[in-house]
Amino acid sequence: MSWKIENLKNAPRVKLVEEDRRVKLMTTYTPQFLGIPAVWTQEGGDRNIGEGIVIGFVDSGINPDHPSFSYDPTTTTNYTSQHFSGACEEGPLFPETSCNGKIVSARFFSNGAQATAILNASVDILSPFDAVGHGSHVASIAAGNFGVPVVVNGLYYGRATGMAPRARIAVYKAIYPSIGTLSDVLAAIDQAVLDGVDILTLSIGPDEPPEGTLTFLSLFEIFMLAAHKAGTFVVQAAGNQGPSPYSVISYSPWAVGVAACDIDRTYPATLILGNGLKIGGVGLSGPTFGGGLIQYKLVLAKDAVKKNSTFPRIFNADECQYPEAFDPLVVQDSVVICTFSAGFYNGNSSLMGIIHTANLLRFKAFVFVANPSYGDFIAEPIPFATPGIMIPTTIDTQNILQYYERETVRDKNGFVVRYGGRAAISEGRIASYKGRAPIVSRFSSRGPDYIDQSKNPTDVLKPDILAPGHQIWAAWSPMSVLNPILSGHNFALLSGTSMATPHIAGVAALIKQYNPSWTPSMVASAMSTTATTYDNLGDPIMAHGFDLYTLYTSAPFGFGAGLVNPSHALDPGLIFSAGYEDYISFLCSLPNIDTAIVKSATGGVCGELFVNPSDLNLPSITITSLNGSRLVRRTVMNVGSKAETYVSAVLAPKGVMVDIQPSWFKIAPQETQHLHITLNVTQPLDEFTFGEIVLTGSLDHVVKMPLSIFPNVI
16 A cells, blocks of 8 residues: 555645544634624624625534524625635535525535545435534634524523624535544635635644644645635634643644633522532523522432442442432432542543433432542533533532531431431523633643644744633534534534634634735734733733633733734734745745755745744744844834834843834835844743733834743853
């Protein structure tokens, strides 16, 4: 087989050969959180926002029957575009009429999946239909219709609106419940670019760096470079492998890698014990009957196992997975404590198992608690039809069990003869809007960016930008093949950089509508230089770390340039622009690079090289090894309507002196200004240090550029 591969590598018209890899999937309130309504007003109202823009989604497909994607003749005109030419591929659960004016194109790609695995026809549906829900969720965050009611389990949670509700949706399904392959994803990207999408959303991707090649030169990165060359703005999930450093899966400067943050909306739930103690937890369920005022018998699951039962105890009855293990007379109408034990740790047990047991045996409610043997766990709110609450901290678990044991009477063999504990659960579906935000989410992948499998850092800031990605309401597919707990639901509350990515895609649509001639790098620059690095309390943005309940001050390797500010991004004052030839020069300037490989991979020819890769005209400066002194070059262009005078200021990274010339300049509309930035090591360090350059304009534009420097030798 190896000789066939070598022959293929040398065949005419073959640029690169790479082993096919598996890929994985990576908003009622977030428009308000980001200040989007002010942008809608500026651009002619919420029902006009995104008009004329096509956003492509390479994902698990779309649910065409969802109201977030319906055609509304009172607000939606028949879409025509001179540059977009998609097609509607019909198939099971996806008739041709699914392309309705809101969905303007839908295709599916399955050759890689079918060659790699035996597909299950009942769920691996060969059409653009979304059997998973992920693709529908992502599409509605970016471009879902305006004001769609969110109703789950009969409760109204508000109205969902996409970032750009009048943008059109082009679907490129490449992920199936059984498998997703890189070859299908690449075919989908290629088709989306040929069709002419304005923005390409990739909430999917390889979950590890490529073997045997630079991260920048894998097929996935090269296809994104080709998209950028064609004028498509590419936005990509940074990954969900945080908080470890060097965990980003977005590498290249031509694609915008998005980190995820928490917002200030939470859904607090409370367990009320018979002694009056109230313990906060996580849940998205209604209260026990009586609204928490009436209390019920409290039972520890392992105490309710049938006596003299032949049911094997190895099934961890305390996890509430098997109804046949319990005495129904004990647990019926009781609040039952289920415990995180080996089955959950190994992935063999599930909340669905608890809910099934609770419904079958008619629990009044369940309490899912942490286990001191396994430590705290991460709990995300899930809509429970049965009253329930998750207590993810072992300290709270110990308080619950101490109360339970004090009130429980046992015989000499340890069997319970009287359950004296009482408990109730309060309403857990009412949102609370308070607290610190944004906070970089624990799962959100961190930089620095790296160039190879050995994770040698490189002079590119990743992630690029921060957006809401924690507990986001958006559209769902009721089939919900991979998440049975969400089966039958039209909306889901999910977390991940997958959810952050379409927020940036939608904001890009707003910028592109307002500035139709802007290139992808101009759009990216506008978001970067106007982002905020402070939270709603006026403090530097914080982040979740390995300790689940401790925050620490974040940095560009956590949030990139900061939290996106859509209103300011429409009018950034200055922009940093880079094009295809610049990216080729960047690649050719990498240390120890084989220029023949660059030419083979990209088709580009190494012409004028940068002195250093850090000279690529990005809206940030990252230097992974500053030895002594380095001169870095940048060029800005005035995209405002008037001449403006800018004055520079520097917040220097520790151990580095920064000088920027000219220190002030006047720049006319569409004029460019070259900047020379000299960095000198004043104190060698054994880690990266961070700072910022700020250009303040006389017409109130503020342009910020993050600095991430590793000072090595004076």
